[in-house]
Structures are given as C-alpha cells and as structure tokens.
Amino acid sequence: MSKIIDGKELAKKVRLELKDEVEKLKKDENIHPKLAVIMVGSDPASQIYVRNKSKACDEIGIEFEEFLLDENTTQKELLDLIDKLNENEKVNGILLQSPIPKNLDINEAFRRISPEKDVDGFNPVNVGKLTLGQKGFVSCTPFGVIKMLEEYNIDIEGKNAVVLGRSNIVGKPMSQCLLNKNATVTICHSKTKNINDITKNADIIVAAIGKKEFVKGDMVKEGAVVIDVGINRGEDGKLKGDVDFEEVSKKASYITPVPGGVGPMTIAMLMTNVVKAAKDQNK
Numbered sequence: 001m002s003k004i005i006d007g008k009e010l011a012k013k014v015r016l017e018l019k020d021e022v023e024k025l026k027k028d029e030n031i032h033p034k035l036a037v038i039m040v041g042s043d044p045a046s047q048i049y050v051r052n053k054s055k056a057c058d059e060i061g062i063e064f065e066e067f068l069l070d071e072n073t074t075q076k077e078l079l080d081l082i083d084k085l086n087e088n089e090k091v092n093g094i095l096l097q098s099p100i101p102k103n104l105d106i107n108e109a110f111r112r113i114s115p116e117k118d119v120d121g122f123n124p125v126n127v128g129k130l131t132l133g134q135k136g137f138v139s140c141t142p143f144g145v146i147k148m149l150e151e152y153n154i155d156i157e158g159k160n161a162v163v164l165g166r167s168n169i170v171g172k173p174m175s176q177c178l179l180n181k182n183a184t185v186t187i188c189h190s191k192t193k194n195i196n197d198i199t200k201n202a203d204i205i206v207a208a209i210g211k212k213e214f215v216k217g218d219m220v221k222e223g224a225v226v227i228d229v230g231i232n233r234g235e236d237g238k239l240k241g242d243v244d245f246e247e248v249s250k251k252a253s254y255i256t257p258v259p260g261g262v263g264p265m266t267i268a269m270l271m272t273n274v275v276k277a278a279k280d281q282n283k
C-alpha cells in the first residue's frame with residue numbers, strides 16, 4: 001500500500017509559517033503583503049477558486065482585493081486595470097483568474113502583468129526564467145508539487161519522471177521544474193503513442209490531463225511516486241483525479257489523493273509567492 005502525501009496537512013503547515021512571517025513583516029518592517037485578483041465574467045468554478053484564495057489570504061493576514069469585471073469588458077479596459085495595479089505600490093501580487101471570455105486575449109493580459117507582481121508565474125519573463133533555471137515566480141501548481149516531493153524527502157535527481165499533459169499552466173512548467181531538479185523528463189500528451197509503455201518505466205508520474213481516473217494500476221511500476229493534479233467531477237458529483245486511486249495506491253510507494261492533495265498546495269504556494277513579491281518589492 002502507498003503512503004499518502006497529505007497535501008491538506010502540508011498546505012496548513014505552509015500557511016501557518018506564512019502567517020508568522022507576515023505578522024513579523026508587518027510589525028518589524030511595515031510591509032503589508034497584498035494580492036489583487038481580477039475576474040472577468042462569472043464562471044462558477046472561478047468564483048469558488050477566488051473565494052478560496054480570499055479565505056487563505058484572510059487566514060494568513062495578506063490583504064486581498066477583488067476586481068470583478070463584467071463579461072462585456074474590452075481588452076483595453078482589462079489592460080488599463082492591469083496597468084493601474086502594476087503602478088499601485090500597495091499591490092504586491094496580481095492574479096488574473098482564468099478562464100476569461102473568449103473575445104479577450106489572455107496571453108496579452110498575462111504579458112502585461114509586471115513580472116515582479118506575476119505571482120501566478122504566467123508572464124513570459126517568469127516562464128523564461130524557469131526555463132533558464134533563474135530565480136523568478138514559478139507557476140503555483142508545479143511549485144506545490146515540488147514542495148510536496150521535497151517535504152516527503154522523495155529524491156528527484158536522476159529519476160525517470162513522466163508528466164502527463166503539456167499545458168502552459170501545469171504540464172510544461174511541471175516538466176521544467178523536474179528537469180531543473182535533475183530528473184530525466186518525458187512529457188506525454190494527446191498525440192503520444194503507447195503511453196502505458198512510457199509510464200511503466202517512470203519513477204515519478206505527474207498526471208495533469210483532466211481525464212477522470214485515466215492512470216490505471218497496470219500503467220504504473222511497483223514503487224513509483226504518483227502525483228495527481230487532475231480535478232474531475234464523477235457522475236456522483238464527487239471530485240476525482242486523473243489517477244485511479246484504488247488501483248494505483250496498491251502499487252505506488254507514494255500517492256496524492258484527490259481532493260486533499262495538489263489542490264490545497266496550489267493555493268499555499270500562491271500565498272508563498274505573494275509574500276515573496278512583497279519582500280522583494282520592499283528590498
């Protein structure tokens with residue numbers, strides 16, 4: 001049976017450490033970290049994500065301001081708001097909640113967020129820094145996965161790591177993070193042939209494809225570490241990952257559950273990035 005990587009517990013620990021740090025920053029250095037979140041439209045899932053981020057900020061003592069723009073917002077209005085937040089010295093982190101309406105260019109918006117305030121790590125400057133192995137903001141989900149592996153003392157160096165999915169927000173930065181930690185990385189996507197043959201050789205599998213219980217027991221090597229990023233709704237309404245937990249947990253040495261695995265870590269790492277932004281901007 002696998003050991004469970006408890007993302008909920010670890011995220012709690014990270015948040016408590018941040019709370020202490022924020023208290024000290026306020027008291028000793030008059031630094032008051034602040035996150036601004038922009039949401040365009042009223043996507044129900046996004047509303048939940050934004051609420052969770054706001055709750056985490058409250059708990060840690062990070063100031064939080066939400067900017068709700070309606071669906072008819074123009075690209076210029078969105079960029080003007082980003083410009084204003086870039087210039088506002090009280091705002092340390094800016095997050096544009098995706099998705100945004102299709103008529104808007106999200107990539108241009110990500111480019112417009114100042115790299116110093118880009119706590120989601122989606123600005124090409126930060127993506128480039130990650131690729132070059134330089135310090136910058138790392139996208140929160142991959143950052144959280146690496147933190148989990150490190151906290152559980154799981155070796156990454158020299159391991160065969162297989163990342164399922166190549167999205168800009170998870171798969172690609174995840175692969176880069178693992179490569180930066182000296183893993184030998186293979187990326188699989190929807191055009192990859194014989195995925196089973198590839199995953200069966202993996203010491204570490206990170207599944208981020210958005211297909212419910214895609215990774216089955218026979219795709220996993222005995223003793224592999226399996227990280228499940230996927231969030232899918234089952235027919236019963238319950239959350240399911242990209243990994244068939246029941247089958248895979250019989251073979252993996254470590255596994256993350258869904259819920260309670262990568263999800264809570266993503267928010268904890270966002271909070272970490274906001275505090276880092278506040279400190280860097282006040283140097």
Ligand code: NAP
Pocket residue numbers: 141164165166167168169170171188189190191192195208209210211229230231232262263264266
């Ligand atoms: P995405 O943008 O839809 O990307 C999915 C990726 O999976 C694509 O690269 C796609 O390949 C690949 N793929 C799809 N079907 C496949 C298949 N049958 N075999 C192999 N590869 C396949 O999704 P995402 O934004 O990266 O998110 C992935 C999952 O993670 C979703 O369930 C999402 O909800 C979840 N997520 C969780 C968190 C968290 O905090 N826990 C954060 C972000 C996302 P192509 O490129 O060829 O299309």
